[in-house]
C-alpha cells in the first residue's frame with residue numbers, strides 16, 4: 091500500500107491539530123464544568139460553540155467516504171489520521187460531527203435511504219442539528235449473533251408495528267436525539283439472515299419507553315446507553331430503510347466503517363495516554379530516582395511505542411483495503427484491528443494509570459474514562475471472540491482438506 095498522506099489529508103491534519111490546541115483541549119474542563127452545572131443529560135453550550143468553530147474551519151463530516159449533494163467525501167485512509175487526532179479528546183468527535191453512533195447511521199442513510207428519508211433525516215444529521223441512535227441489542231438474547239434478536243416489525247396496512255425490548259442503545263439521551271434506527275424481524279420464517287429489517291423511528295413516537303440508562307464501569311454517560319421498550323410503536327411503511335429482509339446486510343455495511351472509526355480514535359487515545367505516562371514519569375521521583383529512569387517504566391514506554399505503531403499501520407492497511415477493494419474484502423482486517431486496537435490501548439492506558447498513582451483512577455486525568463471506553467469497545471460493535479471466530483473460520487477454510 092501507499093503510506094504517504096495525501097495533500098488534502100496533510101492540510102486537514104494541520105488544521106485539525108490547530109483546532110484541538112486552540113479550542114478542544116481548553117474546552118475539556120469547561121465541558122465537564124457545564125455538565126456538572128447543567129445536570130446529567132445536559133447539552134453544554136460549549137459544544138455548540140465548538141461545532142460552530144469546527145464548521146467555520148471546514149472540519150466537519152470528515153468521516154463520510156461518500157460524495158453526496160451535501161458532502162465532498164474523504165477516503166478511509168485520509169480520515170484515519172484525522173480520527174486519531176479526534177480520539178485524543180472525548181469531546182472532539184461530536185464537535186466535528188464525526189461521532190458514533192451518528193456516523194454509522196449517516197452512512198447507511200447515505201447508502202440505503204430514499205431521497206425523502208435523506209432530506210428528512212440525513213440532511214439535519216449532516217448539519218449537526220439532530221442526533222440519532224441505533225437499536226439492535228436486546229437483554230433477552232445473545233445479541234452478538236444478530237440472527238437471535240426478537241423485536242418484531244409487523245406490517246399492518248400502511249404501517250409497521252414494532253414490539254420489542256432493547257438495551258445499551260447509545261445516544262438516546264442526547265438532548266438533540268430525534269431518530270432511532272431500529273433493527274427487528276419482519277419475517278420470523280425466512281432464512282436466518284433474511285428475517286431482519288431496519289426502520290426509521292422518530293424518538294417521540296408513542297409506545298417508546300426509556301426504562302433506565304446503563305452505566306459503563308460506573309460512568310453514567312451523558313448521551314446514554316439506554317434500556318428501552320417498544321410497545322405497538324407505529325411508523326409508516328415508507329420508514330423502512332432499504333428492503334424488507336435486508337436488515338442484516340445493512341447492519342454489516344454499517345459496522346465496517348463504524349469499527350474502523352473506533353479503532354482510529356482509540357489509537358489517538360493510546361497516544362495521549364503514552365504522552366501522559368511520559369510526562370508523569372519525568373515529574374515523579376519515588377525512592378530517589380525519577381520514574382523515567384526505572385527499567386519497568388522504560389519497558390512500558392517502549393512497548394507502548396511499538397504497539398501503537400503496529401496498530402496504526404494495521405489500521406491504515408485495513409482502511410486502504412476498504413478504499414481500494416471494498417468493505418467486504420477488508421472484513422478480516424477490520425475484525426483484526428477491532429480485536430487488536432482496544433486491547434493494545436487498554437494495556438497502555440493501564441500503565442499510564444499506574445504511573446499516575448491514585449490520581450490515575452480519578453477525574454483529574456482523562457485516563458480513567460479512556461480505560462472504561464476502551465474496555466467497553468471489546469463488546470461494542472461485536473465482542474473480540476466473535477471477530478476472532480470470523481477470522482479463524484476464513485483462515486481455516488483456506489486449509490480445509492479437499493477430500
Ligand SMILES: Cc1cc2nc3c(=O)[nH]c(=O)nc-3n(C[C@H](O)[C@H](O)[C@H](O)COP(=O)(O)OP(=O)(O)OC[C@H]3O[C@@H](n4cnc5c(N)ncnc54)[C@H](O)[C@@H]3O)c2cc1C
Pocket residue numbers: 191223224225226227228231232233234235257258259260261306315466467469470471472473474475476479
Ligand atoms: C458501551 C456500549 C455501547 C453500546 N452501544 C450499542 C448501541 O448503540 N446499539 C446497540 O444495538 N448495541 C450497543 N451495544 C451492545 C453491543 O453491541 C453488544 O453488547 C454486543 O454485540 C454483544 O452482545 P451481548 O451483550 O448480547 O453479548 P452476548 O451475545 O450475550 O455475548 C456474551 C459473550 O459471549 C462471548 N461470545 C460470543 N460469541 C462467542 C463465540 N463464538 N465464542 C466464544 N465466545 C463468544 C463474548 O465474550 C461475549 O462478550 C453497546 C455495548 C456497550 C458496552
